Amino acid sequence: MQPLLEISQIFITTFLFAFIMPIFWIVLFLVYLQYRRQAATEKQLFGRSINGVGKQMFMSIGLGLVGGFAASAVLVFMGLSLEQIGLYFIWPVALLLLLVNPRYLCFSYAGGIVAAMVLLARYIIVPLFPVLSENVVFESLLRIHIPALLVLIGLLHLIEAMLIYCGGHWGSSPVYLKKDDGEVVGAFSLQRFWPLPLVALLATVVAQPEIVGVSMPEWWPILQTTLQPGEGESLQYMIVPVAAGLGYGDMVISSTPRERTTFSAKHLAFYSLALLILAVGSEFFSPLVLLGVIFAPLGHEMLILYGKKKEESRPPRYRQGEAGVTLMMVLPGTSACESGLLQDDVILRVNGDPVTDNRDLLEKIEASYFMVFLEGARGGKPFSVVLKKKTREELNGKDSFPDRLKSSRLSYSLLHRSTELGLIPVPASDSGVYLELRKPDPLAGFKRLRQKIKRVSI
Numbered sequence: 001m002q003p004l005l006e007i008s009q010i011f012i013t014t015f016l017f018a019f020i021m022p023i024f025w026i027v028l029f030l031v032y033l034q035y036r037r038q039a040a041t042e043k044q045l046f047g048r049s050i051n052g053v054g055k056q057m058f059m060s061i062g063l064g065l066v067g068g069f070a071a072s073a074v075l076v077f078m079g080l081s082l083e084q085i086g087l088y089f090i091w092p093v094a095l096l097l098l099l100v101n102p103r104y105l106c107f108s109y110a111g112g113i114v115a116a117m118v119l120l121a122r123y124i125i126v127p128l129f130p131v132l133s134e135n136v137v138f139e140s141l142l143r144i145h146i147p148a149l150l151v152l153i154g155l156l157h158l159i160e161a162m163l164i165y166c167g168g169h170w171g172s173s174p175v176y177l178k179k180d181d182g183e184v185v186g187a188f189s190l191q192r193f194w195p196l197p198l199v200a201l202l203a204t205v206v207a208q209p210e211i212v213g214v215s216m217p218e219w220w221p222i223l224q225t226t227l228q229p230g231e232g233e234s235l236q237y238m239i240v241p242v243a244a245g246l247g248y249g250d251m252v253i254s255s256t257p258r259e260r261t262t263f264s265a266k267h268l269a270f271y272s273l274a275l276l277i278l279a280v281g282s283e284f285f286s287p288l289v290l291l292g293v294i295f296a297p298l299g300h301e302m303l304i305l306y307g308k309k310k311e312e313s314r315p316p317r318y319r320q321g322e323a324g325v326t327l328m329m330v331l332p333g334t335s336a337c338e339s340g341l342l343q344d345d346v347i348l349r350v351n352g353d354p355v356t357d358n359r360d361l362l363e364k365i366e367a368s369y370f371m372v373f374l375e376g377a378r379g380g381k382p383f384s385v386v387l388k389k390k391t392r393e394e395l396n397g398k399d400s401f402p403d404r405l406k407s408s409r410l411s412y413s414l415l416h417r418s419t420e421l422g423l424i425p426v427p428a429s430d431s432g433v434y435l436e437l438r439k440p441d442p443l444a445g446f447k448r449l450r451q452k453i454k455r456v457s458i
Contacts, residue, residue, distance in 0.1 A: 006214045007076075010239055011199055015072060018197035018241035027245040031060055031193040034247075035171075038191050042173055045433065046424065047416030050331065051171040063167050064194035067159045067246070072199035074155055079221015081203040081237065084148035089114045089141065103249075103304070111153045112297035115146050119293060148223045150279035150292045157300075158272035159196075160246045165265035168192050168248050172257035174328050176427040178434040179316075186318025186328045186426045188252040190261065196244045205229045206236045223283055250307075251437070254314035264307060271303050318426045324348040324376060325361045325425045334422025339385045341423070342378065349375040358425040362414055365389070365421070389421070 018024055035056040039049035090110045097104035097113075121141050125132060132138045168190060177187040203225045211234055221237075229235055252260040278292035318328050324346045330336050347355060350364035351373050365372050365387070372387040412433060418424060427434070 011072070011076060014239045014241050015069060015197060015199045018199065018243055021241055021243055024195060024197055024243035027195040027243050031195055031245065032057060034191065034193050038173055045175070045415060046419040048419055051173060056171050059167060059170055060192065060194050063163050064196050067163050067194060068196035068198050071155055071159045071196065075198070075200055076239065078151060078223055079201065079237070080148050080151055080223055081201040081225050083143065083203060083227070084145040084223070084225055085152050086114055086141070086144035086149065089117070089144070106300065107153045107156055108300035109297045111149055112293060114144070115149055115293040115296065117141060118144050118146055119290065143226050145223065145226050146289050146293065147279050147283045150275060150282070150296060151223060153296055154272045154275035154279055156246065157268055158276070160248065161265045161269040161272055163194050163246060164192070164248050164261050164268065168261035168265065169257035172252070174424050176431055176434040177251070177253065178436045183319070183429050184427045184431040184434045185253065185316040188257045190248065190250040190252060190257060193245065193247045196246060198242045198244055200240055200242045202238045202240050203227055204236055204238065205233050207233055211236055222280070252311070253316050254311055255317060260311070267303055267307065271299050275299065320357055320426055320429045323354070325355055325358050327423060327425055329424040331419065331422040331424070335388050336422030339387045341385055345376055345378050345383070347374055347376040357428045358418070359414055359428065361425060362417055387421070
């Protein structure tokens with residue numbers, strides 16, 4: 001019991017030290033920049049930020065703390081040390097993949113490529129050219145323990161699945177999206193980022209008289225390091241603080257954000273568990289190594305493609321209907337929220353007059369007096385509410401909606417006024433305000449890099 005208490009104390013103390021490391025604050029700053037960019041996009045589209053940066057940061061740090069603690073506990077329990085996973089090879093490969101496509105910035109792809117490089121060097125290149133084993137690069141490459149690398153990939157994705165399930169739908173941002181056929185539909189952009197404080201192990205070879213610390217059980221570590229102590233030497237593990245970051249991005253068109261994140265988390269967890277089983281199994285049955293190396297990148301890619309196909313194979317959830325206007329979102333603390341309107345409500349009539357699209361809805365609301373009587377359908381059943389409009393003075397002297405209708409930025413005026421009321425309706429199918437997803441160009445990053453190099457040389 002005493003060794004367990006000592007290890008727990010060292011673990012918690014080291015985990016807390018991760019919060020003061022510069023790398024953790026760098027990750028934190030990068031997360032802040034991502035949320036600030038999302039807020040800027042919301043403000044441009046709707047006239048205000050829908051998801052506050054401060055609230056986003058607070059939620060991300062909270063979940064990142066839980067995820068980092070869980071990942072650290074597993075890393076220490078299995079005895080996974082830093083020199084086994086070859087981070088100095090993974091990061092350069094990951095950066096090259098980033099130039100191909102940002103979504104390839106993932107340990108499953110970079111780690112799978114590095115693991116394949118290890119197998120190639122270990123069983124083909126070095127046997128054909130033995131002199132290369134003395135090369136520093138090849139020596140470091142051969143020291144990588146593939147099962148440990150696969151465990152790290154599986155563990156990080158398992159933690160990511162947990163974070164996606166718990167909070168991937170938080171802060172979902174409504175957008176108007178233009179499809180390939182030209183129709184504009186409502187969608188939700190999911191952008192979540194989590195800074196992770198971590199505790200990791202570092203294995204070193206020391207002389208036996210110099211060994212200090214807590215004695216570990218004989219069965220530990222589960223994954224043995226590739227370091228081999230000589231005569232009179234022994235392995236000693238140090239617990240060190242590190243930091244990492246996880247991110248999740250998706251575009252939800254045919255489902256709700258919660259449905260989408262539940263689907264993504266479930267399938268990512270299945271992938272992670274399968275990879276972990278292959279990784280641990282390959283420690284005891286070496287033929288599984290090759291299967292794990294192939295499954296790490298290809299399994300993840302198949303998971304992405306399957307989720308995308310499933311989302312795009314169904315009709316959009318938020319599109320202009322034949323009658324009424326569906327509400328994509330009702331903002332808290334606004335007139336619409338106070339009136340009792342809810343997300344997915346379909347507004348059919350304003351003061352008894354039918355509405356056809358979001359512009360017709362806003363014009364009828366603005367033509368009404370202080371109180372507006374709205375009728376519609378909620379879950380297939382009729383409902384009615386009274387919307388209390390704010391006066392111009394309550395809007396801090398902003399220009400009235402009729403004044404803004406004269407502006408050349410008519411579509412933006414419609415959205416901005418909707419947001420003031422707390423309503424984000426589905427877009428008209430021919431809306432002039434929309435985002436358009438560009439088809440990825442695998443060579444786009446390399447082309448931009450070549451152009452920058454060309455300008456510098458000139």
